[in-house]
Amino acid sequence: MIPLLEAIGITKQFPGTLALDNVQLELLPGEIHAVVGENGAGKSTLMKILAGVSTADSGEIRFEGHPVLATSPREALLLGIAIVHQELSLVPTLTVAENIFPGRLPTNRFGMVRYGELFREAGKVLQKLNVAVDPHAAVEMLSIATQQLIEITKALSLNCKVLILDEPTSALTDHEADMLLAFLRRLASDGVGILYISHKLNEIFATADRVTVLRDGKYVGTEKISDITPDEVIRMMVGRELGNMYPPKSERQGVPLLEVKNLRLPDSQASNNFTLYEGEILGFAGLIGSGRSELARAIFGAEPKAEGEILFNGQAVTIDSPKKAIELGLGYLPEDRKAAGLFLDMSVKLNMAATVIDKVSSGPMVSPRKERILAEQYVQRLDISTAGIEQEIRRLSGGNQQKALVAKWLAIQPKILIVDEPTRGIDVGAKKAIHFLLRALAESGVGVIMISSELPEVLGMSDRILVMHENAIVAEYHWENATEEKIIRSASGN
Numbered sequence: 368m369i370p371l372l373e374a375i376g377i378t379k380q381f382p383g384t385l386a387l388d389n390v391q392l393e394l395l396p397g398e399i400h401a402v403v404g405e406n407g408a409g410k411s412t413l414m415k416i417l418a419g420v421s422t423a424d425s426g427e428i429r430f431e432g433h434p435v436l437a438t439s440p441r442e443a444l445l446l447g448i449a450i451v452h453q454e455l456s457l458v459p460t461l462t463v464a465e466n467i468f469p470g471r472l473p474t475n476r477f478g479m480v481r482y483g484e485l486f487r488e489a490g491k492v493l494q495k496l497n498v499a500v501d502p503h504a505a506v507e508m509l510s511i512a513t514q515q516l517i518e519i520t521k522a523l524s525l526n527c528k529v530l531i532l533d534e535p536t537s538a539l540t541d542h543e544a545d546m547l548l549a550f551l552r553r554l555a556s557d558g559v560g561i562l563y564i565s566h567k568l569n570e571i572f573a574t575a576d577r578v579t580v581l582r583d584g585k586y587v588g589t590e591k592i593s594d595i596t597p598d599e600v601i602r603m604m605v606g607r608e609l610g611n612m613y614p615p616k617s618e619r620q621g622v623p624l625l626e627v628k629n630l631r632l633p634d635s636q637a638s639n640n641f642t643l644y645e646g647e648i649l650g651f652a653g654l655i656g657s658g659r660s661e662l663a664r665a666i667f668g669a670e671p672k673a674e675g676e677i678l679f680n681g682q683a684v685t686i687d688s689p690k691k692a693i694e695l696g697l698g699y700l701p702e703d704r705k706a707a708g709l710f711l712d713m714s715v716k717l718n719m720a721a722t723v724i725d726k727v728s729s730g731p732m733v734s735p736r737k738e739r740i741l742a743e744q745y746v747q748r749l750d751i752s753t754a755g756i757e758q759e760i761r762r763l764s765g766g767n768q769q770k771a772l773v774a775k776w777l778a779i780q781p782k783i784l785i786v787d788e789p790t791r792g793i794d795v796g797a798k799k800a801i802h803f804l805l806r807a808l809a810e811s812g813v814g815v816i817m818i819s820s821e822l823p824e825v826l827g828m829s830d831r832i833l834v835m836h837e838n839a840i841v842a843e844y845h846w847e848n849a850t851e852e853k854i855i856r857s858a859s860g861n
């Protein structure tokens with residue numbers, strides 16, 4: 368069978384980083400081909416080259432056996448290669464329909480957009496993919512998960528032969544991810560070749576036909592999924608055994624650190640009560656939209672709460688802004704790094720120092736030496752792969768951006784740290800590192816609140832687990848009594 372797409376000897380050098388070094392990849396028609404590797408391994412870079420978004424320094428790309436080099440996304444699309452990027456790229460102020468057909472809006476003979484037809488066509492595509500969204504809705508009003516589905520719908524509406532998906536499920540619920548994967552299998556059975564990047568090995572093992580592993584910009588190998596185990600894939604990715612992903616639970620009996628009393632979120636009648644103890648990791652489980660992030664933001668002073676009281680070390684406090692929260696020693700790692708966490712144009716160093724200006728200053732002046740020491744310390748501790756601390760953070764791979772965000776909050780040396788989906792988009796090795804780091808923080812007395820949609824992570828990390836449903840805490844489990852089944856039942860309101 369002639370491969371649909373082949374990459375041979377692809378090399379790409381960025382200033383300070385050899386992102387791809389003589390890499391190869393082969394995609395057959397009707398195949399779902401997973402591409403895996405640690406953060407910064409070069410996955411997104413390779414996909415961007417295949418999709419004409421960026422060009423290789425050397426190497427050859429063949430499409431249906433013929434050498435090609437798409438030098439723009441438009442050329443790639445003409446060949447039939449579509450890509451869904453790791454970071455969302457929709458225009459927030461436009462409607463769903465306009466986002467699905469950018470640059471291809473149906474017009475009449477006067478060049479006016481035929482909106483009736485546009486919305487009808489968009490409605491058809493959305494329905495075909497089972498995406499329940501109004502084509503008239505403005506994209507900025509939609510959840511990240513829905514935006515991700517629109518992004519995928521857009522690529523699929525192009526009737527492509529090759530579909531590239533760069534971590535498409537990282538913002539989706541399990542149910543949405545299952546629907547997407549089922550759809551991809553149907554698409555593949557029609558002969559479309561799919562390149563699928565994901566850190567979720569269970570997804571890959573349930574869906575892909577073959578897997579190619581990259582490590583530090585180098586090609587490690589390609590295997591049939593039926594011939595290999597997840598542990599073997601991990602070993603190819605990181606070059607060693609990883610062992611247990613989760614640190615042991617705490618033995619501590621701490622005093623109450625944070626007491627939340629009768630906290631009610633806007634648009635809800637439920638009044639929430641819970642206590643966070645010194646040295647514990649308190650997990651928050653629940654479906655997307657169940658109010659976990661809203662509750663966290665209300666405590667952090669980033670969003671209004673309808674009513675309620677917060678006690679910190681036994682003292683009533685008013686937290687009416689994130690600034691106040693940080694002064695008290697509260698840190699909050701948000702779920703959406705692009706919107707709420709990173710200054711993309713700034714360097715790794717300045718991003719890390721942003722929340723701790725006083726720690727990196729001598730008197731009224733910022734000390735470049737202290738800034739550098741702080742940044743270098745965290746780059747090393749979290750094993751962040753970057754050309755240096757002066758590198759603009761937008762040039763880091765997705766997972767390394769997430770690690771830098773974690774570092775930024777560790778730098779404030781919080782007494783309480785709330786982390787919202789802390790390992791989204793992070794590779795297995797780094798994920799384990801962040802797990803052990805959170806446990807070490809707890810062991811040092813910090814109270815950690817961890818929101819996660821990944822049940823194994825909630826169960827593996829938490830000392831206690833609270834489950835939310837429709838803006839209310841509906842269940843509490845000690846780790847010894849918690850199971851996935853119980854949590855799912857509570858999260859769905861039963």
Ligand SMILES: Nc1ncnc2c1ncn2[C@@H]1O[C@H](COP(=O)(O)OP(=O)(O)OP(=O)(O)O)[C@@H](O)[C@H]1O
Nearest residue numbers: 381386406407408409410411412762763764765766
């Ligand atoms: N525009 C750029 N300028 C400089 N360096 C870059 C640029 N884009 C990527 N890099 C570097 O190239 C390497 C590979 O990055 P890439 O984004 O391909 O990784 P990845 O495998 O997709 O990782 P992740 O799983 O974190 O998304 C990284 O070290 C990254 O910092």
Ligand SMILES: [Mg+2]
Nearest residue numbers: 411453764765
């Ligand atoms: Mg990437």
